[in-house]
Amino acid sequence: MTENKPWLDHYPGTVPKTIDPDKYDNLVELYEECFNRYRMHPMSICMGVTHTYDDVDKASLAVAAWLQAQGLPKGSLVALMMPNVPQYLPIMIGILRAGYVCTPINPLYTGRELRHQLNDSGAKIIFIVDNFAQALEQVVDETSINRIVLSKMGDMMGLKGMLVNTMIRQVKRLVPKYKLNDPKHEVTKFPDVLKKGKALPFQAPTMASEQKAILQYTGGTTGLSKGAVLTQRNIIAAALQSEAWYRPVTSNMNEAYINMVMALPLYHIFAFMLSLLGMRSGYTFILIPNPRDMPGFIKTLSKQPFHIFPAVNTLFKGLLDQP
Numbered sequence: 001m002t003e004n005k006p007w008l009d010h011y012p013g014t015v016p017k018t019i020d021p022d023k024y025d026n027l028v029e030l031y032e033e034c035f036n037r038y039r040m041h042p043m044s045i046c047m048g049v050t051h052t053y054d055d056v057d058k059a060s061l062a063v064a065a066w067l068q069a070q071g072l073p074k075g076s077l078v079a080l081m082m083p084n085v086p087q088y089l090p091i092m093i094g095i096l097r098a099g100y101v102c103t104p105i106n107p108l109y110t111g112r113e114l115r116h117q118l119n120d121s122g123a124k125i126i127f128i129v130d131n132f133a134q135a136l137e138q139v140v141d142e143t144s145i146n147r148i149v150l151s152k153m154g155d156m157m158g159l160k161g162m163l164v165n166t167m168i169r170q171v172k173r174l175v176p177k178y179k180l181n182d183p184k185h186e187v188t189k190f191p192d193v194l195k196k197g198k199a200l201p202f203q204a205p206t207m208a209s210e211q212k213a214i215l216q217y218t219g220g221t222t223g224l225s226k227g228a229v230l231t232q233r234n235i236i237a238a239a240l241q242s243e244a245w246y247r248p249v250t251s252n253m254n255e256a257y258i259n260m261v262m263a264l265p266l267y268h269i270f271a272f273m274l275s276l277l278g279m280r281s282g283y284t285f286i287l288i289p290n291p292r293d294m295p296g297f298i299k300t301l302s303k304q305p306f307h308i309f310p311a312v313n314t315l316f317k318g319l320l321d322q323p
Contacts, residue, residue, distance in 0.1 A: 014248035021237035026207040028097050030236060031279070032057075038282035045259075045304065046086045046287040047164060049157040053282075056090050059156070062197030063094025069200050070147060072124060074099055077215060079123040079145075080267070081105040081114075081132060084287040086156040087190060088266050089275060091127050096213055099205030103215040103227070104267035107131070111138035116224055118143040121215050127190070129153060131168070134176040140185060148180060151190035153289065209233035216269050239276040246277060253307070261309040263288040263297065274310055283308070291315055294322055 008017050024030045035057035043053045051059075067078065078095045080102055082088050095102040103121045105114065107129065114135050118126070119142070127149040128136055136148070153168050154161025169175045180187050214230040250258065260278050262285040264271035278285060286306055291297050298319070 012248065014251075016244050019237065019240040019244055021233055021240065022209065023240065024209075024236050026209055026211070027213050027232040027235055028093075028204075028207060030239065030276075031060075031093055031096070034279040034282075038279075041282050042284040043279070044086055044089070044262075044285045044287050046084070046289070047154075047157060047160065047300075048303070049086065049160055051086050051156065053279075056093070058198075059087070059090035059194060060093040060097055061202055062194045062200075063091050064097035064197070065200040065202040066193045066197035067094065067098040067100060067125070068203060069196075070125065072100060074205070075101060075212065076125075077101050077103050077121045077123040079103050079105055079118060079121065079126040079128075081107050081109075081126060081128040081136070082151070082267070083107055083129065083289040084262055084266050084271075085129065085151075085153055085289055086287065087127075087151055088287075090156075092266075097202075097204070099207060101212045101215055103217070104272070105217075106265070106267055109135060111135045113220070113225070115139035115142055117217055117227075118145060120224075121217075121227055125149065127151065130178070131175050133178040133180060137178045137180055140180070145185075147186040147188065149188050149190055149193055150180070155190050207232060209236070214272075216272075235273075235276070238273055239280065242273060242277045243280055247281075250281070258283045258308060259286055259304060259306045260284070261286045261288065261301070261306050261311075263291040263309075263311055263315060270310070278308075291318075294318055298322060 011017060035053050038053040040052055040054060042050045043056050044051045078100050080091055092102050103117065103123055105117055122144055124144060125147045126145050129151050131153065133150060152165045154164030157164055209232045211232050212229055213232045213235055215227045216230055217225040217227050219225060260283045262271060266272055266275060275285065286300065286304065288297055288300060
């Protein structure tokens with residue numbers, strides 16, 4: 001083997017030379033293993049509100065059941081346009097569990113950029129936080145979107161969520177005015193999706209490893225952004241590769257008590273893969289909805305210990321510039 005792959009001679013002894021990308025039949029099987037293994041362990045903390053792996057499992061099943069009830073054809077595209085809030089991972093996993101393909105969208109996109117991705121992907125449903133609904137309103141009539149699920153930032157934060165939503169809307173005024181009242185848009189509130197989904201039957205679809213899972217768009221730095229098709233097997237292989245290199249580094253810790261700062265946006269592939277890597281070992285994600293708010297970011301970091309902090313140079317530089 002090493003004759004044709006000389007780089008393997010340079011692998012550390014603790015890193016395996018191969019992985020088995022067919023260990024799981026599909027990505028949902030991997031997610032369900034994580035839920036069953038760490039069910040009562042904290043999975044995310046956001047603005048002081050904690051959700052367990054069990055919470056995320058149940059919420060994602062409700063999303064999946066609701067989506068199946070919408071009658072979408074198998075393999076349909078569902079868009080997800082949110083920052084790092086507690087509902088992001090339940091929605092994304094729910095889309096996959098329902099048998100559909102998720103296309104994550106940068107919530108900071110302009111109307112023009114959003115229109116391109118929605119039309120290029122052919123998404124029929126979009127889950128969106130209302131902070132960014134104005135951009136959708138500008139272009140939705142020029143897309144194939146026929147149902148909108150509107151969420152507020154605090155929708156999965158219980159009583160504290162009411163305070164969060166009031167602060168964001170009334171005090172910080174971070175929700176530009178929008179009108180999506182036309183019945184043709186079929187607007188549904190996210191809490192209603194969870195409520196109705198919990199009462200609906202869920203039928204686990206048959207999924208093969210070569211089926212599409214994520215349509216991940218590039219940054220568009222050299223022109224229009226392009227959709228990269230990621231199959232179930234692609235993502236499983238990437239997760240196991242990451243784990244093969246990372247596990248030796250963390251093996252001397254109790255991994256189920258590792259807190260990972262999730263400031264990188266989950267709609268980017270970097271953070272998405274980190275979420276899979278962390279779930280495989282029962283990490284708790286400290287979700288940062290807006291890392292550009294440096295005072296708020298630092299306040300969050302000061303509230304609990306963190307062990308892993310993946311980021312990009314600009315974010316570390318931004319923190320170093322703070323007193």
